[in-house]
Amino acid sequence: MSSTDVLIVGAGPTGLTLGIDLARRGVTAQVVERENGLFPGSRGKGLQPRTMEIFDDLGVYDAIRAAGGTYPVGMIWRDGERAGEHRMFDPVGTDEDSPYTEPCMIPQWRTQRILLERLEELGGKVAFGRKVTGLTQDEEGVTAHLASGDAVRARYAVAADGGRSAVRRAVGIAMTGEQVDPGPMLVADVRITGLDRDNWHLFPPRDGVDGDGAGGDILAICPLAGTEDFQLITRFAHGTEVDLSLDGIRRVVAARSHLAPEDVTEVRWASDFRPRAALADRFRVGRVFLAGDAAHVHSPAGGQGLNTSVQDAHNLGWKLGAVLREGAGASLLDTYEEERRPIAAQMLSLSTGVHRGEIRRGAATRQLGLGYPESSLTHETRTAPGPLRAGGRAPDATVDGVRLFDAFRGPHWTLLALGMPAPDIDVPVRTVRGPAHDSYGTGLFLVRPDGYVGWAGDTAAAGLPEYLTRFGPRRPPA
Template sequence: MELNSVKETDVLIVGAGPTGLALAVDLARRGVGALVVEKADGLFPGSRGKGLQPRTMEVFDDLGVVGPVLAAGGRAPLGLIWKDGERLDEHDMFDRAEPTDAEPYGEPWLLPQWRTQEILLARLRQLGGDVAFGQEVTAIAQDVDGVTAWQRSGTAVRARYAVAADGGRSTVRTALGIDMDGESIDPSPILVADVRIPDLDRDNWHMFGGDGGYTAICPLPGTEDFQLVAQFVTGTPDISAESVRALVAERTHLTADQVTEVRWASDFRPRVALAERFRDGRIFLAGDAAHIHSPAGGQGLNTSVQDAYNLGWKLGQVLREGAPPALLDTYEEERRPIAADMLGLSSRIHRGEAKRGSTTRQLGLGYRGGPLATGSAGALTAGDRAPDGLLADGSRLFDVFRGPHFTLLAVGTDAELPPLPGPVHIHRTEPYEVYGKGLFLVRPDGYVGWAGEDAAGLGDYLANVTRW
């Protein structure tokens, strides 16, 4: 292949969706060079993944974007069931939870996917990074020293590692020959569109039944738009603007003319699939390239962002802090079981076998028993999410954790500590019931990696995750 040029970078990220952008932000704040390439000419224009779960909000807090996310989004409204033009019943779409000191984000936050991506891109640019749009990867290969990706433009990229964040039809995954084990969970195709309906109130998530399949119209906070989702028990969706307007008129009390604009539309068949592996040598799969979810329960985008969050600190430790390359093996070991569990949950919600309850908030997910979980102390076991908390000076534990470092949290103990490497910050605090008493090494992604009543064994643990 004739090449116009060869670019070099530490990490090549293929795809500028939420996964790729979140990973790029995390790497940028670690000083890791990353090149994000996206075959489209701009960011994804639709609202598709509109629900941000509390755990993802915590990730965004750490990445420095939760302020814009809160400002641009809003709470999910109550669901409203309609029949024959009459309002029948309101109901809550989620089991809501009030924020607490330990869990500051209590419920899902609605934000159109395109807005989430805009916010992440703005943060990436603030950190000195960017996205190369209109750059399609057509082939990829690797050797013992790195990865080479060829682009349709005639440009090649040489990187030490590469991450496929290029969606469910991942070109990179296909090139690697990694199979996806999955199934269709519903034979009925679904249409999703962003529409403007000025005459429809924005106080409810509007639900309509019918023989043709369910229809839902949800207001999108921070915009004038609604997200329209329509199931097709018979027939196939037509995503033209004229047909979307006709569909609304057929299934609701609204007229076609009341849909003043169709801003984006797409269709899909609900399916679930899991890649047989998340790593091939120096190339990693993340997000939809690794796992495909039903939209029910709002797990897909959230699980994907958390893939990026798990992988980002590990790449940073290996590339900038001298950690053993074997640390990267733990990405698949930790994330593939989580993805499998979330696929099962979203499938059960889609089939009506489970509710959108506490599990969908993803605050209870963790890595107990995993390759980077050692010990226990007080109320926590290594692998647990590290809770937030209000400190005596008015700051929060999340303020202490925020950044690319590890935090050794000494709670209610004067235990002697050995000298620690620079990437480990030490913070002592009073007893706190959600932790109990003890020493807790909090990983850069907010999970307890090591815990103990004294520092015995801490050095051995740190040798596996940083230069020691």
């Protein structure tokens, strides 16, 4: 039986992000994936600005940006003629505190490849073709049983194995949700001729339905940045059997656009699904945690699922590292569900609203306004807080010549002393000193490793030492 500190089940964006975060903290983690390789499709192609900030922290931003691109303007077609443009997102102004304001388009398979390369740079790896068939736990750890007959013993396990999570079922956690749309949807990566790559091509429904049931809903064909592929997505009437073959997809394209069947030259990946919104009743049982789609299943509209999943991993990673390597109390892990489950519920509501046309893509879908003001890890001690309160996302800024996102990058805590002296702290905290700043105001701000303000005060005497003793970093054991 092999052993590890953390067993991560699933090598999607969630599992790979968590693996990277743990590797840079010196935590031994084993990532197992039931498939023989990475997910091959473009499905989660939109990375929101908050996720780009996390990828900056993890050291993959440059690679993601180089491989991706911006979202193209929607082009509406009617009867083979261009009939107008559609802006997918409400505009958001740029400012210093949010350097990444627009979503990045990059196929999910490419995002995962970049994450895997980063994991391997840090000494981690993924064991492919390793299917978990059962899991038991006790007071000391978790034992996962594999289809090969092997077993893995870990101090903690994380289910990052998707919406049909075998680990979630093994520990008996139910999901509560609703069907967002009764009709099945088709998503496919195709090679296609006859369309430019400068626009997201939108074909509104024609009158009537053709004989094979292909008509009756919008067809969207989007060029995938950095590739020769297009992502095709459309919806069918309830009860339709979706044909994923080349001929089947050609029929749909011909029925719903001015394109000829032979304009679709290749299907590189295809899947059908029924949009659903569901939330796990719990995010933790004992030493087993749920993250990503194993914990929450979204409609793809609005691009919230993958992004919320990456943020789950970023939240859990530093807490596991603190417990396993820095001597923090195990109760710190209780805050994972406390913080992430309400956020997931909020994002599920947002995704469903976008899917149903009730909410426009805009500031909310960028996820920069999310935070943990009600968390037990959040301590706001000022009687008159400035523009930023404890629990909020720590914005970017330049303070006395130091870019804050550069100072935050890495697996450490950061203390900002703005407009006041910095106290001496006998724990490994990076300190940045400077004048008051418009985005922060004046005060002391203790920024967690995941980029949120844990404690804020006018003076260290207002509880900073006590906070650090309970939640903050500690020197690793000798």
